[in-house]
Amino acid sequence: MASERQHRLAIVEFGRLLHGNGFVAATDGNLSVRLDERRLLVTPTYMSKGRMRPSDIVIVDMDGNRLAGKRNVSSEIGMHLLIYRLRPDVQGIVHAHPPTATGFAASGMDLNQPLVCEVVVGLGEIPLARYGTPGTPELAEALEPLVPSHDAILMANHGVVTYGSDLENAYMKMETVEHFAQIALVTHILGRAQPLGEKDVEKLWAVRHRYNSAGKCGSVRIPSASDGLQREADSKETADIRR
Helix, strand or coil: CCCCHHHHHHHHHHHHHHHCCCCCCCCCCCEEECCCCEEECCCCCCCCCCCCCCCHHHEEECCCCCCEEECCCCCHHHHHHHHHCCCCCCEEEEEEECHHHHHHHHHCCECCCCCHHHHHHHHCCCCCEEECCCCHHHHHHHHHCCHHHHHHHEEECCEEEEEECHHHHHHHHHHHHHHHHHHHHHHHHCCCCCCCCCHHHHHHHHHHHHCCCCCCCCCCCCCHHHHHHHHHHHHHHHHHHHC
């Protein structure tokens, strides 16, 4: 079991990775770790995730009250509290604004299509939560219906939140979401998205259960015949525009 010091170092490490990979800018984003049943370690507000020190991390209780630390806790603590309350299995949370995935969220588009086998196995659907004002109860209310059955959620006009069995697992899911968003964007540009079929998705689902993949992922939406017709229409429209 990791010590508090180790958790602080992990938050600093993954905060720097978020910043270095361009998933956050300026003072954006926040990370947290569950210390025990009553306490969380959370990043402070108004601080670059690329410049944090272990001593900057704040300890709060499960109501968001600061127990230790000189800095103020992140204004989006309510989102973290909600996820820990609804998901006892979750030990780490990452919220960031990776550009491509956030672009989908700002366009009102989810990432639910089964386009990449590894994403189907690892995350399943990546749904889009309706907009909720950051730092207010609205954000938690928008996320609440989706948290129990998903480990990664796009937040409309805001960003992405991922969570898992530890902070590293949560961070890796953030990388997966952004990488998948980049792939999905290319399929949109090409106008040739080819989602996996029902039988292929069922096989991948079996693989997921066989290896007992950690976390949750809502049932993957299986493409229907109408989806295929719509893709053909979209491809024709794209081709007409390019002529």
